[in-house]
Amino acid sequence: MATIKINNLQKDFGEKRAVDIDNYVINNGDILGLVGNNGAGKTTFFRLILDLLQASNGAAFINDIDSSKSEEWKNFTGAFIDEGFLIDYLTPEEYFYFIGKMYGLKKEEVDERLTTFERFMNGEVIGQKKFIRNFSAGNKQKIGIISAMIHNPELLILDEPFNFLDPSSQSIIKHILKDYSQQTGATILISSHNLNHTTDICPRIALLEDGKIIRDIDNVDNSAEKELEAYFNVE
Amino acid sequence: MLLKELRKHTKLAAKRHPMFEKNKFGKFYIYFMMLFWAGYFIFFGIIFGFGFADMFPTMEPYHIMNKGLFIILAIDFLFRFAFQKTPTQEIKPYLLLPIKKNKLLNILLLKSATNSYNAFWLFMIVPFAFITVTKYFGITGVITYSLGFYLLMILNNYWYQMCRTLINEKTYFVIIPIVFYGLLLTLELTLGNPVSKFTMEVGELFIKGNLLSFLGVLIGAAGLGWINRTIMIRNLYAELAKTNDTKIKHVSEYKFLEQYGEVGEYFRLELKLLFRNKRSKSMFRMGCFLIIMLTGMLFTPSYEGPLGKSFVGIYNFAILGILMLTQIMSFEGNYLDGLMSRKESIYNLLRAKYYFYSFAVIVPFILMIPVIIMGKITLLMAISYCFFTTGFIYFIIFQLAVYNNKTTPLNESLIGRQSTGTGFQSLISLMSFGVPMLVINLLRIAFGEIISQLIFLAIGLALTFTSNYWIKNIYKRFMKRRYKNMEGFRDSK
Numbered sequence: 107m108a109t110i111k112i113n114n115l116q117k118d119f120g121e122k123r124a125v126d127i128d129n130y131v132i133n134n135g136d137i138l139g140l141v142g143n144n145g146a147g148k149t150t151f152f153r154l155i156l157d158l159l160q161a162s163n164g165a166a167f168i169n170d171i172d173s174s175k176s177e178e179w180k181n182f183t184g185a186f187i188d189e190g191f192l193i194d195y196l197t198p199e200e201y202f203y204f205i206g207k208m209y210g211l212k213k214e215e216v217d218e219r220l221t222t223f224e225r226f227m228n229g230e231v232i233g234q235k236k237f238i239r240n241f242s243a244g245n246k247q248k249i250g251i252i253s254a255m256i257h258n259p260e261l262l263i264l265d266e267p268f269n270f271l272d273p274s275s276q277s278i279i280k281h282i283l284k285d286y287s288q289q290t291g292a293t294i295l296i297s298s299h300n301l302n303h304t305t306d307i308c309p310r311i312a313l314l315e316d317g318k319i320i321r322d323i324d325n326v327d328n329s330a331e332k333e334l335e336a337y338f339n340v341e
Numbered sequence: 342m343l344l345k346e347l348r349k350h351t352k353l354a355a356k357r358h359p360m361f362e363k364n365k366f367g368k369f370y371i372y373f374m375m376l377f378w379a380g381y382f383i384f385f386g387i388i389f390g391f392g393f394a395d396m397f398p399t400m401e402p403y404h405i406m407n408k409g410l411f412i413i414l415a416i417d418f419l420f421r422f423a424f425q426k427t428p429t430q431e432i433k434p435y436l437l438l439p440i441k442k443n444k445l446l447n448i449l450l451l452k453s454a455t456n457s458y459n460a461f462w463l464f465m466i467v468p469f470a471f472i473t474v475t476k477y478f479g480i481t482g483v484i485t486y487s488l489g490f491y492l493l494m495i496l497n498n499y500w501y502q503m504c505r506t507l508i509n510e511k512t513y514f515v516i517i518p519i520v521f522y523g524l525l526l527t528l529e530l531t532l533g534n535p536v537s538k539f540t541m542e543v544g545e546l547f548i549k550g551n552l553l554s555f556l557g558v559l560i561g562a563a564g565l566g567w568i569n570r571t572i573m574i575r576n577l578y579a580e581l582a583k584t585n586d587t588k589i590k591h592v593s594e595y596k597f598l599e600q601y602g603e604v605g606e607y608f609r610l611e612l613k614l615l616f617r618n619k620r621s622k623s624m625f626r627m628g629c630f631l632i633i634m635l636t637g638m639l640f641t642p643s644y645e646g647p648l649g650k651s652f653v654g655i656y657n658f659a660i661l662g663i664l665m666l667t668q669i670m671s672f673e674g675n676y677l678d679g680l681m682s683r684k685e686s687i688y689n690l691l692r693a694k695y696y697f698y699s700f701a702v703i704v705p706f707i708l709m710i711p712v713i714i715m716g717k718i719t720l721l722m723a724i725s726y727c728f729f730t731t732g733f734i735y736f737i738i739f740q741l742a743v744y745n746n747k748t749t750p751l752n753e754s755l756i757g758r759q760s761t762g763t764g765f766q767s768l769i770s771l772m773s774f775g776v777p778m779l780v781i782n783l784l785r786i787a788f789g790e791i792i793s794q795l796i797f798l799a800i801g802l803a804l805t806f807t808s809n810y811w812i813k814n815i816y817k818r819f820m821k822r823r824y825k826n827m828e829g830f831r832d833s834k
Contacts, residue, residue: 156682157681158678158681158682158827159824159827159828160824177684177685178684180682180683180684181684183682185682187678188678190675190676190677190678190679190831190834191676191678191679191682192676192679193610193676193679194675194676194751195613195614195617195618195751196610196613197592200592200594200613204606204610207603207606208603208606208683208686209683235592237617239752
């Protein structure tokens with residue numbers, strides 16, 4: 107179970123305010139899609155929640171734990187923002203086992219969990235005898251996403267997970283995320299530029315502009331699609 | 342015009358690098374050292390100018406200098422390993438522009454030839470020539486002599502570039518310069534000094550302004566430049582295709598570490614970091630090479646005194662730690678975000694690093710066993726230096742984990758960028774070596790050999806057995822500074 111509460115969270119880079127969110131709650135079990143134009147503040151928002159950036163003001167609370175003051179939330183959180191998360195001189199298997207060990211998983215348990223992602227990996231990730239640095243951008247993305255999910259986190263944060271993925275893989279990861287939410291009740295935050303995928307997966311969508319959440323859309327029966335298309339002027 | 346643009350881009354890349362502000366101390370230090378060495382070279386030029394005349398009254402001083410040209414070139418070749426990098430201009434941004442690849446590489450090679458470092462030895466040669474050459478050949482002789490010498494430096498530059506590029510590719514290419522200089526030395530010593538006679542003739546031809554001599558050097562430089570370009574093209578394609586290590590035959594798993602929990606996992610990660618990345622692998626090999634060389638020095642009579650023994654002894658144990666651990670956390674800067682998203686992983690990482698480098702001191706210890714058996718150093722001395730390293734020296738160096746915030750690339754490449762250390766890292770390195778030397782010698786003066794070593798051992802043991810506490814302290818301080826460090830690592834990636 108994971109609830110996120112945002113309390114007057116602000117982040118300034120020089121004169122520019124990149125994130126400015128007064129009060130916002132992401133409830134336990136929500137699948138929240140974060141959309142916005144480039145530079146809207148999506149990645150910065152995620153980094154603030156994950157304590158990878160120091161907030162200029164305010165705080166983010168994960169299960170009432172201030173993420174900047176305690177590390178306890180890390181035990182039940184999984185995240186993948188970008189390649190900077192990957193230890194690229196390991197093979198994917200080594201990396202998965204390493205992550206698994208950090209969360210107390212044995213090799214056999216990791217192997218078992220990896221079977222869920224077999225279609226997603228499409229025979230291109232495991233058993234290649236290659237270091238992560240030598241994989242394509244798409245396969246690195248897959249490795250990152252899997253590593254974030256392997257320990258069945260209660261809170262999952264993925265920044266633009268559909269980037270670099272081929273259409274089949276995009277479709278597969280959508281199903282994986284939906285199934286994961288249904289099976290575990292985990293709270294999932296994803297950001298994306300792909301409105302179709304976002305409205306497909308996320309019952310709740312937050313629209314970010316200049317660091318502020320300007321709309322919090324209830325996506326009942328994909329109703330958010332028209333509203334988002336109007337905002338982004340997509341015909 | 343393209344050369345001018347590339348030069349401008351190089352200057353802007355340095356000036357606009359996020360670490361430019363932080364490296365102001367480093368820049369000041371470099372300028373100061375440049376001025377110092379320039380002055381030193383001028384001093385040598387003048388001293389040699391007058392000194393050779395006194396020492397060798399039957400020969401002209403410039404003849405003596407010219408006989409030693411190959412020694413100067415060999416010293417210059419070694420110096421370049423410390424100061425000069427292979428052309429690491431970021432070529433990638435230019436590859437898809439309407440500029441021929443060959444032209445781009447030619448410009449890079451020209452850039453390296455016109456590097457101001459190639460003119461540095463002129464600080465010695467010009468004053469020397471004024472003192473010795475003007476007598477018979479006037480100012481013209483000074484000019485032609487200096488020009489010839491400068492062209493030799495350009496030739497040496499390309500020779501160095503070729504060797505360095507090959508050695509960066511595969512370390513065993515170091516055999517090329519070893520064989521080359523070894524052959525020259527053998528010829529010189531066994532066949533009646535043909536090498537120094539040859540260089541003496543060449544030097545004289547420079548002074549006399551002989552065009553053929555200049556042409557010969559230019560042809561040699563052009564030839565080496567062409568070889569360099571061929572090697573660079575081959576490496577460029579390999580790097581673009583990333584074919585260098587895509588096929589690994591065997592993946593070392595270090596399974597024996599599995600039983601040691603999280604710390605064991607980070608110990609395993611440290612091993613993989615060291616042996617799977619060019620930069621760390623080269624540094625580690627250099628450390629091992631230095632340990633072997635330093636142990637060898639203990640067998641020579643030059644290091645029989647207490648000062649010499651303590652210098653070599655301390656350095657032998659500390660060198661690997663100093664080389665690798667001054668970059669502590671800088672390699673991890675490449676993937677720090679991932680580490681930070683897991684609880685206390687930095688603490689376990691630091692512990693694993695400490696255990697790893699503490700185990701590593703076994704290597705110099707074992708190598709020193711013959712020296713101990715021969716009575717050159719005592720067992721107590723070896724043990725005290727060993728624990729002083731794992732205690733005091735590592736205690737000092739590990740402090741850098743709190744302050745290092747510049748990412749060191751794991752794999753340097755021809756088309757990638759390189760990084761230099763900060764002034765603070767240099768200071769810590771100096772302290773890590775200098776303070777123990779000072780302490781042991783002061784203790785020796787105050788208390789004699791055995792008591793000083795016992796005190797050294799006590800300090801080392803105390804800090805070694807309390808390592809968990811000071812590592813925890815370092816971790817807490819790192820976490821207090823984490824935002825600044827993460828920002829620094831991200832900016833310098």
